[in-house]
Amino acid sequence: MRFMSIVTSPQPDKAPTPALMEAMGKLAEREIKAGRMIDMGGLMPIAMAGARVRITDGKLSVTDGPFVESKELIGGYAIFEFRDMDEALAAAKEFMQLHLEHMPGWEGTCEVRLMATPGVDGACEAAIRVHA
Amino acid sequence: MTAADIHRTILAVWRIEQPRLLTSLSRMLRDVPLAEDLTQEALVAALEHWPDTGVPEKPGAWLMATAKRRALDDLRRRSMLARKHEMLIRDFEQEQQTMPDPDTALDDDIGDELLRLIFTACHPRLSREARAALALRMICGLTTEEIARAFLQPEPTIAQRIVRAKRTLSESGLGYETPRGAELSERLASVLEVVYLIFNEGYTAARGDEWLRPQLCNDALRMGRVLTSVAPQEAEAHGLLALMELNASRTAARTDVSGDPVLLMDQNRARWDQLQIRRGLTALARAHELGGSRGFYSLQAAIVACHARAATPDETNWPRIAALYAELAALVHSPIIELNRAVAIGMAEGPTAALAIVDRLAGEPALKNYHLLGSVRGDLLCKLGRHAEARVAFEMAASLAGNKREQELLKRRSSEAAERSKCR
Numbered sequence: 001m002r003f004m005s006i007v008t009s010p011q012p013d014k015a016p017t018p019a020l021m022e023a024m025g026k027l028a029e030r031e032i033k034a035g036r037m038i039d040m041g042g043l044m045p046i047a048m049a050g051a052r053v054r055i056t057d058g059k060l061s062v063t064d065g066p067f068v069e070s071k072e073l074i075g076g077y078a079i080f081e082f083r084d085m086d087e088a089l090a091a092a093k094e095f096m097q098l099h100l101e102h103m104p105g106w107e108g109t110c111e112v113r114l115m116a117t118p119g120v121d122g123a124c125e126a127a128i129r130v131h132a
Numbered sequence: 133m134t135a136a137d138i139h140r141t142i143l144a145v146w147r148i149e150q151p152r153l154l155t156s157l158s159r160m161l162r163d164v165p166l167a168e169d170l171t172q173e174a175l176v177a178a179l180e181h182w183p184d185t186g187v188p189e190k191p192g193a194w195l196m197a198t199a200k201r202r203a204l205d206d207l208r209r210r211s212m213l214a215r216k217h218e219m220l221i222r223d224f225e226q227e228q229q230t231m232p233d234p235d236t237a238l239d240d241d242i243g244d245e246l247l248r249l250i251f252t253a254c255h256p257r258l259s260r261e262a263r264a265a266l267a268l269r270m271i272c273g274l275t276t277e278e279i280a281r282a283f284l285q286p287e288p289t290i291a292q293r294i295v296r297a298k299r300t301l302s303e304s305g306l307g308y309e310t311p312r313g314a315e316l317s318e319r320l321a322s323v324l325e326v327v328y329l330i331f332n333e334g335y336t337a338a339r340g341d342e343w344l345r346p347q348l349c350n351d352a353l354r355m356g357r358v359l360t361s362v363a364p365q366e367a368e369a370h371g372l373l374a375l376m377e378l379n380a381s382r383t384a385a386r387t388d389v390s391g392d393p394v395l396l397m398d399q400n401r402a403r404w405d406q407l408q409i410r411r412g413l414t415a416l417a418r419a420h421e422l423g424g425s426r427g428f429y430s431l432q433a434a435i436v437a438c439h440a441r442a443a444t445p446d447e448t449n450w451p452r453i454a455a456l457y458a459e460l461a462a463l464v465h466s467p468i469i470e471l472n473r474a475v476a477i478g479m480a481e482g483p484t485a486a487l488a489i490v491d492r493l494a495g496e497p498a499l500k501n502y503h504l505l506g507s508v509r510g511d512l513l514c515k516l517g518r519h520a521e522a523r524v525a526f527e528m529a530a531s532l533a534g535n536k537r538e539q540e541l542l543k544r545r546s547s548e549a550a551e552r553s554k555c556r
Binding site: 002029030032033034035036038039079081083084086087089090091094097117 | 140141143144145147148151152189190191192242243246271347350353354355356357358361362384405407411
């Protein structure tokens with residue numbers, strides 16, 4: 001099953017400490033070599049480039065970043081192949097544990113979501129299970 | 133949380149840590165089969181303790197400490213004299229004192245250790261079945277029960293297979309070695325063969341079968357990714373990964389709502405998995421860059437890539453597919469590949485040229501009971517308007533088809549051909 005982990009934080013522009021970078025690098029290397037991580041990416045600070053195209057009241061509007069009203073911003077994502085939600089959760093916990101250790105004071109969320117794979121039965125069933 | 137839930141959670145946590153546990157332990161002990169035993173023992177210990185204590189904050193460190201403690205006990209018990217062991221014991225005791233942390237230099241070359249694991253599990257000395265079981269266990273962390281269910285075998289059979297395979301490795305001194313250079317390329321065939329066997333076992337499983345069977349495709353894909361990341365210079369490893377990713381990209385489109393198979397040309401291409409296609413094409417490009425375009429797996433991947441690249445069936449590059457089949461046929465003499473080439477020729481040049489190839493294959497002993505020969509022949513004869521002959525070919529094919537759904541399809545085509553031949 002394919003999962004996407006999205007990391008959000010109220011302090012998205014706070015650069016990770018070198019220790020955290022190193023720990024995350026090791027973890028990513030292990031996951032890539034273990035054949036589980038299939039894609040990943042970090043996002044640049046919104047001040048560098050970022051915009052929102054929104055529909056409200058049937059009209060399009062464009063807001064350039066930074067978005068002062070935002071409480072949480074996406075910092076990065078990763079795509080994994082795991083056997084089940086339990087594995088995905090265990091991996092996310094391990095990833096967040098690194099933040100706890102190597103970047104004291106940082107707060108944020110790692111949201112784990114099952115990706116919809118077109119027409120695969122298991123995906124729909126699992127989605128129901130996770131949300132239930 | 134029910135006991136089953138807790139069990140599942142623990143197994144998941146263990147699986148996440150399993151690659152690092154196994155690689156670190158095998159490096160410390162210089163013994164892959166023993167490291168594998170200890171990794172399993174750590175799981176058993178977790179299943180005993182965690183339901184009461186909860187999952188520790190750093191489960192990896194807990195599992196590693198437990199496995200190391202067992203290793204130490206085991207070494208002490210087994211031999212106090214062997215010099216190698218004495219040294220290991222000393223190293224271990226030191227490490228025990230400084231509370232082990234799995235994030236040490238030990239996992240720096242996880243790639244090297246993984247390579248060793250996969251080549252040990254797939255050693256040519258072992259039978260194909262044993263290689264498949266060991267690889268699933270060591271690389272993907274499957275339990276014996278899961279492997280048994282995936283291969284539709286009784287659990288004790290698989291358990292015995294694994295025990296025997298590990299004993300063979302230990303006794304013949306193959307428990308810790310890494311092939312390098314030319315030897316690596318030579319031994320690679322034995323690894324790729326097993327990975328592809330596992331993939332096909334999952335790929336041919338019907339929908340509604342035990343769900344662990346289709347899951348084998350993902351396990352094989354994972355092994356393919358492991359291989360390409362730890363042996364990045366091996367063109368055929370990339371070729372096999374490409375072949376598997378591209379074939380797996382069609383999974384959702386391969387059956388209809390009622391579970392009946394949908395033929396490639398009739399599939400809804402919007403349901404093909406584009407991320408997987410992209411990954412497959414990237415792996416294929418890598419195989420080509422490494423000079424492996426003529427490899428067994430790379431050629432097959434190139435054929436599948438022709439389909440993946442075609443947005444509609446009409447856009448399929450049939451002449452290219454026919455040429456690739458010709459190359460493949462030159463590499464491995466197989467009448468089945470020749471039959472596939474005939475189909476491609478039929479699409480590229482028309483039914484007459486294709487029928488000539490098919491008729492040449494009629495005497496092949498290997499195809500005597502192969503229903504697709506009659507099926508292809510019937511199809512070509514239909515296109516040529518020779519319906520009476522087509523009916524005979526389809527009937528023959530139907531009598532040979534092992535699968536009920538295929539049988540029905542062929543019978544239907546046979547009666548359609550009969551109808552048409554009456555009209556003339």
